[in-house]
Amino acid sequence: MEIKTAVLALGALAQETRLTIFRLLVEAGPEGLAAGCIGETLKVPGATLSFHLKELARTGLVSSKQEKQFIYYAVDFERMADLMTYLTQNCCQGMPQECLTVVETALGRCCPPQSKSKKPKRTRR
């Protein structure tokens, strides 16, 4: 990943409204959410929402897909992983023991402990 790409992506997240949108989309998963749904949930005026969605999409961190009259926005989890990788790359001279093994720590907290059911039911879309 190039540094300009990373800066762009981080900049997209470095804003309260956008970060809120992003987290909502992270929760929503690969299916994403329609713009209107996001605006309704977060109570953000249309124009403002559109501005931020465009900003998120511009970075590639979030993708958009038209479906009927709605536009669904979803996190691009692959890009997200790229970004995380970029941030931790070569940490501590390549010796995880040196740092707190940042990623491992985050991994342990990624998803709350749960009985792993194999095929979850969908709720949306």
Next chain:
Amino acid sequence: MEIKTAVLALGALAQETRLTIFRLLVEAGPEGLAAGCIGETLKVPGATLSFHLKELARTGLVSSKQEKQFIYYAVDFERMADLMTYLTQNCCQGMPQECLTVVETALGRCCPPQSKSKKPKRTRR
């Protein structure tokens, strides 16, 4: 982690010079680097460097410690893990299978494959 904290941290990283500094510090590990050393490596004017270091430190993502006439800056890896956690929390309705298990992906790429030597030698400080 509170959203304001995350926005602050992400904002600190969302700038080319600062991100470069940050990555340098990530590589350097918990020992960190002296301000002057960073400036020399990156060829950033003192005033500019100071501005950005202060910005990084303000977020808590980077800590500073005076040692003799030098000031050492180092990544706070715990805070960094907190940030990563915040970004991935509750991904895909808590079912990692749904997304690409972002963090796991990143983990696989964190440090390059290597023969794990137990006690690496230090070079700096």
Next chain:
DNA sequence: TCCATATTTCTAGTATCATCGAAATAACGG
């Protein structure tokens, strides 16, 4: 004490960003 070195604060010019009302565009259902 005094100089050299490390780092920060001051300052000011320029650039970029966030917000949101109003108007424009697009796509559906009838």
Next chain:
DNA sequence: CCGTTATTTCGATGATACTAGAAATATGGA
């Protein structure tokens, strides 16, 4: 085709951020 709903673009305003020279401060060594 027309009204409705979803979403975007335009435009203006206020706020915040980046840069770097010059001056100030702090620390250590002679």
